Amino acid sequence: MAAELASLVQRLEVAVGRLEAVSGPAGGAAGSAGGAVAAFVEAYDDIISGPVAQYVALSQQIGGDVQKHADMMKQAFSSQRQLLATASSSQKPSDSVLTALLQPVSKAIQQVQAFREQNRTSPLFNHLSAVSESVPALGWVAMAPKPGPYVKEMQDAAMFYTNRVLKDYKEKDKTHVDWVKAYVSIWTELQNYIKQHHTTGLSWSKTVSNRTGPGPEPDGPVAAASVAPPSAPAGPPEELSGAPGGGSGGGATSRNALFAAINQGSDITRGLKHVSDDQKTHKNPALRGQAGQAAPVRTGPKPFSSATPRPAGSAAPTRTLPPVLELEGKKWKVENQEGAQGLVISNTELKQVVYAYKCNQSTLQVKGKINSITIDSCKKMGLVFDDVVGIVEVINCRDVKVQVMGKIPTISINKTDGCHVYLSKDSLSCEVISAKSSEMNILVPNKDGEFTELPVPEQFKTVWDGQKLVTTATEIAG
The missing domain is CATH 1.25.40.330 (Adenylate cyclase-associated CAP, N-terminal domain)
Structure with missing residues (x-):
């Protein structure tokens, strides 16, 4: 209601x-x-x-x-x-x-x-x-x-x-x-x-009222832009329109001559003059500065020379943000870590969460039982954790490895290329949910302590069974 x-x-x-x-x-x-x-x-x-x-x-x-x-x-x-x-x-x-x-x-x-x-x-x-x-x-x-x-x-x-x-x-x-x-x-x-x-884009009005009498004028930037008269279209080239001030006969004659030239086919190039090498500007720099040249000829970029020092301020420096590893309220923030191989979060509580953002070539270990862990926009990141009661999310990442030491109910992989998940014996019943991701592998422990690597399907087949669509995973040949 x-x-x-x-x-x-x-x-x-x-x-x-x-x-x-x-x-x-x-x-x-x-x-x-x-x-x-x-x-x-x-x-x-x-x-x-x-x-x-x-x-x-x-x-x-x-x-x-x-x-x-x-x-x-x-x-x-x-x-x-x-x-x-x-x-x-x-x-x-x-x-x-x-x-x-x-x-x-x-x-x-x-x-x-x-x-x-x-x-x-x-x-x-x-x-x-x-x-x-x-x-x-x-x-x-x-x-x-x-x-x-x-x-x-x-x-x-x-x-x-x-x-x-x-x-x-x-x-x-x-x-x-x-x-x-x-x-x-x-x-x-x-x-x-x-x-x-709006099939091909936002539709705009085709007509604009040109107000000449009394009454409220349109205001705003669009009104000012819309009432401006459009610029006059450029006229046809002189060759097609005839001499200035001439009648239609001159234009028709020029058009007939144009079509006649086109109908020559490959013979149209017979009237072209051969240009020798000494007349080509790209082979004779001295010709470029002569009078009557319409525009300077671009010489293109010069090859890089190690003998010529590069100017100090030629390239803008890449902005780097300071690394962060701190507890803010109930959230552990791990951000902008570069090449940090020994990151550890301990003394955790069940209500806390971990959020790792833009960490590259780093490893993070989370000890104890925690609510959830999110890895966002990380590259070549390694995550090892004990127990998570909620979910572990991997979003917008590339080449990450996740290892479960204890229990985890759900692992989510979204918009990620390259993800290896190492499960423990206590976490074999967890659900792995994936979307818009590739190169995903689940590694299951064997009795001898080694792992068996199993790929997560990326290709699917959907068929109509007469009542509904049925989708099944398919194996990629090779």
Whole structure:
């Protein structure tokens, strides 16, 4: 009941916005040149009052960080709606003006993503991640010529986390399951909307009213850019248009001569003059400075010479951040470690988490029992830990090794190339969840203490069995 009430309130807000746009002094920014709301703006309002409103209402039922995130998303869609309204009544502006118009949407996207990063210890982190991974889809307004496929790509990026929400709450709370369905439907409806109204990019108004009489003038950067008269198109080349001031006969004669030359085929090159080597500027530098040359000839970059010292400030120094290994609240932060082979975290507690970020060629050992461990954007990283009661996540990494000494229920590998997981005898029942990753191997201990290496499938086969799709892993030959 609460969800239906919140959805109704959202639809009323959209309706009021439409009335204000039409009844405003100049038709409002949302109006087209005639004062009425454009068709593609109305269609976008249907998305806001439909799946977006349902997502916001269910987020309010869940509460906490999910509700705060939904409020940010609501503002993001509102900012995009304002941009669409502007586009419906203005011609496409210059790139600098367009960048300024896109700023509200861009800032809203950044705010949504920053909230997730600031709340990595949230119990609803999977909800926040699903939204954060897919919210860049609102950037479709700057994508051309295929904004629809871009939205689909961002929607797929959230699938990893929405599946985890479904897994965690499928048997516990139906509200979270409905929340996933409502949120995913936003991007599905947006793709249909783009396909119908903005197939190759954001649609702008084709006409602009040139006001000469009294009345309110359009304001804002788009108005200033849109009312400027377009520059006159360049005329045809003199060879095709005839002599200046001549009639159509001269142009027709030139065109006939052009087509006659083209019809010669390979004989067209007979009239070309052979240029000897002593007349070629690239072989005779002295010719380059002669008068009458239209433009200087580029000589290209000179080969590097060890005898010539390079200027001290020729290349900008790479910015390096200081390494971090500290406990901040309940989170152990391990950041920017380079070549650190003996990193150890001890004296841990069950409620604590470990977050390793941008560590290269380093090893980290976590002693004791801890809540969760996340390895993000690391290269050639080694992780050894005792017990984790939650999950170990490997995200955006390359060439990492994870060794379990005790127990772990779930290991997640996402957007990672090269990951070796060494399981202990007590952790053989753990689940390994992977998505958008390659070169993954699970190493299982034998009785003699050695490990057997088993690859995680990366190639799948899907068939229709008459009632549903059936997907099975396939082995790559070779």
